[in-house]
Amino acid sequence: MKSLRTLLFLLLAFFCVSASPCVFGETVSAPAPALKSDTLRDPLLDLANETIAENNSDAVAETQQAAQPAKKKVSLPKILKDLGKGFLVSVAIFFLTLFFALPLGLLIAFGRMSKFAPVNWLFRLYISVMRGTPLMLQLLVWYFAPYYIFGVNLGKLSFCGIEFRFTAVIIGFSLNYAAYFAEIYRAGIEAIPRGQYEAASVLGYTKSQTFLRIVLPQVIKRIIPPVTNETITLVKDTSLAFSLSVLEMFTVAKQIASAQTTMIPFVVAGVFYYIFNFIVAFGMEQLEKKLNYYR
Amino acid sequence: MLTKFFQTLCCAVIGVTFLFLFTACGEKETASAPVRTFTVGFDAEFPPYGYRDEKTGEYVGLDLDLAREVAKRNNWQFVAKPINWDAKDMELNSGAIDCIWNGFTINGREEAYTWTEPYVDNSQVVLVLKDSGIAKLADLAGKTVAVQTDTPVKKALEAGGKQEALGKTFKQLKVTPNYNNAIMELESGGVDAVALDIGVAIDKLKSGKFAMLSEVVITEKYGVGFKKGNTELRDQVQKTFKEMVADGTAAKISGKYFKGKNIIILK
Numbered sequence: 416m417k418s419l420r421t422l423l424f425l426l427l428a429f430f431c432v433s434a435s436p437c438v439f440g441e442t443v444s445a446p447a448p449a450l451k452s453d454t455l456r457d458p459l460l461d462l463a464n465e466t467i468a469e470n471n472s473d474a475v476a477e478t479q480q481a482a483q484p485a486k487k488k489v490s491l492p493k494i495l496k497d498l499g500k501g502f503l504v505s506v507a508i509f510f511l512t513l514f515f516a517l518p519l520g521l522l523i524a525f526g527r528m529s530k531f532a533p534v535n536w537l538f539r540l541y542i543s544v545m546r547g548t549p550l551m552l553q554l555l556v557w558y559f560a561p562y563y564i565f566g567v568n569l570g571k572l573s574f575c576g577i578e579f580r581f582t583a584v585i586i587g588f589s590l591n592y593a594a595y596f597a598e599i600y601r602a603g604i605e606a607i608p609r610g611q612y613e614a615a616s617v618l619g620y621t622k623s624q625t626f627l628r629i630v631l632p633q634v635i636k637r638i639i640p641p642v643t644n645e646t647i648t649l650v651k652d653t654s655l656a657f658s659l660s661v662l663e664m665f666t667v668a669k670q671i672a673s674a675q676t677t678m679i680p681f682v683v684a685g686v687f688y689y690i691f692n693f694i695v696a697f698g699m700e701q702l703e704k705k706l707n708y709y710r
Numbered sequence: 711m712l713t714k715f716f717q718t719l720c721c722a723v724i725g726v727t728f729l730f731l732f733t734a735c736g737e738k739e740t741a742s743a744p745v746r747t748f749t750v751g752f753d754a755e756f757p758p759y760g761y762r763d764e765k766t767g768e769y770v771g772l773d774l775d776l777a778r779e780v781a782k783r784n785n786w787q788f789v790a791k792p793i794n795w796d797a798k799d800m801e802l803n804s805g806a807i808d809c810i811w812n813g814f815t816i817n818g819r820e821e822a823y824t825w826t827e828p829y830v831d832n833s834q835v836v837l838v839l840k841d842s843g844i845a846k847l848a849d850l851a852g853k854t855v856a857v858q859t860d861t862p863v864k865k866a867l868e869a870g871g872k873q874e875a876l877g878k879t880f881k882q883l884k885v886t887p888n889y890n891n892a893i894m895e896l897e898s899g900g901v902d903a904v905a906l907d908i909g910v911a912i913d914k915l916k917s918g919k920f921a922m923l924s925e926v927v928i929t930e931k932y933g934v935g936f937k938k939g940n941t942e943l944r945d946q947v948q949k950t951f952k953e954m955v956a957d958g959t960a961a962k963i964s965g966k967y968f969k970g971k972n973i974i975i976l977k
Contacts, residue, residue, distance in 0.1 A: 458971040459833065459908045463922060465969070466915045490764070497767050555797065562804035570749060570805035580806075660793040660801070666754075670762040670792065673755035673890035676917050 494671060494680050501664035502687055505653040508584060508663060512649060515589035520596025527601055538597075545594035551658045553591055558583035558659050584656045592649060599641045603634035636706045643699040647692050664688075744787035750777045751807030754792035755890045757913045758967040759813040772909075772967045773811045779959060780950045795860060795888065802937050809943070810935040813907055815862045817930040824940050826948045828931035829976040833908045834863040836923040837896060837915075844903060847925045851879035853902035856892035859885050863905045866928045873927055896920070909968075931975075951976060 526538035545553070558580060561567040572579040607630050615625040654665035664687060668680040752760040752773065760771040769790040781788035793801050801807045802823075815832065816825055836855070838844045844853070857864040864885060867877030877883055884901055886892040892904040893914055905927055914920055934951075936944045954960040961972035 458968070458973050459831070459912070462968055462971055463835070463908060463912050463915070466912050467922065493764065493767075497762075555800070559797075559800050559804055562800075568805035569801075570747075570808070658794050658797065660791065660797070662792070666792070667762075669888075669890065670754045671764070673888070673893075674757055674761040675764050676893070676914065678894075 491679070491683075494683055497667055497671060498664050498680065498683055498687060501662055501667035502691075504656075504661065505650070505663040505665075506691070508581075508588065508653045508656060508661075509650055511585045512588040512592055513646065515585065516592040516596055519589060519593035521600055523593055523597035524600035524604065527597055528604070542594045542597055545591050546598075550587065550591050550652060551655050554584060554587040554655065554659050557587040557590075580659050580661050584659055584661050588649070588652070592645065595645050596642070599638050599645065600634065602641070603638040604630065606637060607633060632706075636703070639699055639703045639706070643696060646695055646699070650692050650695065651688060745785050746787070747789050747808075748777070748781040748784070748786040749789040749791050749807045750774065750809055750811045751791050751793040751798060751801050752810065752812035753795045753888065755888045756813055756910060759909060760790075760792075760811075772964060772973075773813060775963045775966070776951070776954070776960060777811050779954060779963065780947055783950050783953070784946065795858075798860075802935070805937075808936070808940075809947070813909060813932055814935050815930045816933040816935075817928075818862050818865055819935070822938065823935035824938055824944050825933040825935055826944055826951065827976055828933050829951070829974050830909075830932040831929065831973075831975050832932055833926040833929050834866070834905055835908045835911050835926050837893075837904045837906065837911050837920045838902065838923065839896060839899075840919060840921045842902065842921070845923065847876055847923060847927070848879075850876070850903055852881050854882045854884055854900075855880050855903045855905055856884040856886050856895055856901040857905050858889050858892060859887055861906075862930055863907075863927055867905065876927070909973075912968075 523538055523541065526534055527542065529535050529538070559569075561572060561579075562569050569579060611629060612625060615629055620628070653663055656663045657666040657669075660666075665684055668684040671680040672678065750773075752769075752771075754760060754762055754769060756771070758771055759773045760769065762768070763770045769792065774790055777790075778788050780786075791801075791807055793807065798810055799822075802810060810823075813830070813832070816828060836844075836847070836850065844850060855867070857867065864883070865871045866873045867880075867883055868874065869877075871877065884892075884895070886895065889904075889906055889910055892901065892906065895901045896904050897919060903923075908926075911920075911922055915922060934944070934947060936947075951960070955974060955976050960974045960976070964972045964974050
């Protein structure tokens with residue numbers, strides 16, 4: 416735990432050091448030329464000239480004074496609060512996606528392993544398309560399909576008070592991640608030796624009993640590392656929700672960064688993601704230890 | 711033990727979903743019994759036309775404040791919806807937003823949307839770093855210039871655009887998803903110059919790190935874009951906007967973001 420804390424502190428220190436020039440750095444140089452305007456119209460050009468003049472006079476004043484603090488103070492607690500709100504959305508996307516994708520993945524794995532050829536091919540096609548196309552593209556399809564295929568006005572569409580955007584995000588994420596989980600489940604299930612199935616049938620277990628009581632617990636134990644991988648990828652993929660204009664944490668970080676011309680929101684967002692991923696990885700590790708009752 | 715894990719997972723899911731349902735997903739402002747919602751789609755990284763206020767976290771800016779006032783006068787419920795600029799047409803056509811009001815240039819897009827009359831005269835200018843030694847458009851030859859995707863200045867500098875010859879002299883015309891990325895690249899030295907709207911450039915000039923070239927790339931006009939054919943809403947918004955110009959409200963809002971200057975040209 417101590418070494419972990421040191422590592423976290425070093426990471427944070429590294430980010431702060433690399434971001435500080437953006438907040439405190441000011442360069443002083445030659446005055447900028449004024450803008451020419453060839454028509455009478457432009458109050459914007461006047462304003463630009465005024466701003467340049469201001470900058471020039473500031474530059475002169477700076478050379479006469481000692482090192483100054485930054486002109487604009489970036490409020491860290493405010494950034495934390497704003498990003499925290501966006502973080503809740505990211506977390507909601509994360510949990511809901513897992514909630515739907517984990518069971519769905521199992522069903523798709525069964526379909527994929529089916530001996531009935533059309534079913535087998537159908538699910539193979541599903542997995543191939545879901546894994547083979549970008550998630551961002553899939554999100555756009557799920558969100559705009561009701562309009563472009565059925566002509567439904569998206570402004571009026573919502574489910575139980577939740578914006579349709581968010582529903583489309585969950586649908587897109589769940590279907591995409593279910594395909595990845597399906598392959599992981601399949602790897603786990605096919606790794607169980609045939610001998611166990613034979614022993615189970617000799618002992619009188621039915622097919623479903625064999626699966627639920629004997630095969631599935633072992634499969635779960637085996638697939639925890641690859642599932643942890645996918646889960647961590649999911650945490651970071653939640654930022655793709657921006658393509659449907661859902662306000663999750665990274666979008667908020669970008670908005671604050673451009674309104675205040677600072678890098679700090681990105682640093683904070685990075686820390687949020689890292690801490691969340693760390694908790695997820697830690698939780699999965701504990702789960703693995705608990706299920707390791709044969710060692 | 712496994713069932714306990716799933717139980718905790720379910721509780722977590724339900725808990726987080728409820729938490730999320732109670733936090734805002736967009737900015738909604740209500741009047742008394744509004745007639746309809748007025749959803750404005752905008753790029754939330756476009757100060758001073760539309761951006762996130764650092765103190766309140768609300769979406770403010772010249773265009774959003776104008777839209778807010780229009781909605782108030784018509785007793786509509788105003789919703790400020792930040793959108794992904796690449797998907798703006800899909801959002802508008804599908805009805806997810808009612809209009810795009812965001813320093814939206816009319817030139818080159820005249821047939822694609824139903825427009826109000828132009829309300830701002832805009833120039834596209836070039837920002838460079840203060841000590842770059844670039845002073846004229848001709849100095850950009852052999853340099854890397856960044857523009858935002860799907861903007862008129864990008865079209866002007868590409869093949870077939872008004873400033874195609876200038877664009878050809880560049881070493882590379884880099885396209886970024888939004889202005890902020892382009893500014894970050896400029897600051898870090900990834901590109902030599904950024905071509906963008908003068909309103910945004912002025913906002914960035916305040917930081918003191920940049921200089922603006924005295925020559926402009928192109929000039930153009932801003933309008934409010936509605937779905938092609940949506941003349942009813944456009945007419946109502948335009949009527950209210952003109953009233954705001956006549957009684958001085960528009961000038962006041964413009965002054966708030968542009969140091970007292972009125973940049974609205976709508977009559």
